[in-house]
Amino acid sequence: MDRFIEFIGEAVKRLPVDLREANSDGPWKEIAGTRDRLSHGYDDLDYRVLWDAVQTDIPLLLETIEITLKNLSSD
Template sequence: MPSDEEIILDLYHALNQILTFTQNMDKQEFVDDEKTQSSVLYQLVIMGEAVNRLSEQFKNQYPKIPFNEIRGMRNRVVHEYKEVDCDIIWEAIQKDIPALIYFISSINEND
């Protein structure tokens, strides 16, 4: 079984992939680009899967990471894919993902 450190690296990679895929895009370009949407949604699934594999000890150690929200986004993408709202995804790309990258980077610096 992968260690929490390996899993966090998977999460970090997925976050960075999303930013790479959407770099230099505005919201309308994202909404119009199904290929990019699909790529982003796949990375959201990976993020949810990664969070599901983290130990309870790790999750308790870092309560500021929104594990339930990440898992919930994954579940929404997988089970209710026709109801995924591009506005919510775009907002997450603009605000939540950079904040999460920053927070995960600070974890690695402190360890």
Template sequence: MSRHESMVRLRHMLDHAREAVAIAKGKTRDDLHTDRILNLALVRLLEIVGEAASRTLLDERAQHSDIPWAQIIGLRNRLIHGYDSVDFEILWQIVNHDLPNLIVKLEQIVSSA
């Protein structure tokens, strides 16, 4: 994989993280139980963030060690393989607390490329 392809993956992470935050805006934690479309959308967007993270170059990951790569990729694996036991409290915390910080870091990387 080339550096260009790795940057494309970082942009995918950024775009899908932004979309998850935007979709959750104005919603509540309880909406995850009552709004099936919200639930499915957030899970899928986080799966894509994790998949894109897993496809970035190892050198790129090492260069940006402040990004929790293992946790992002691990979340993707948990969502895919543990689809029947997703903890919506954790999912909500990730979308509302972790993704905004990730977005800032990804914006810095992408803008400097």
């Protein structure tokens, strides 16, 4: 699960800034921050926070991606 979050977080960090800004509702900072804590092996990682990301941030990210794709295809 933690590698999955790292992978998603890295992908989020590589998104163009204008795309993230245009969809400011997305949990960009939360996902990237969780990725950083996992990737850099910070000792203070609370796995409840990781679980919250899976339960809350990932579904919100999916919803944001779906809306973004819809908006891009209608332009």
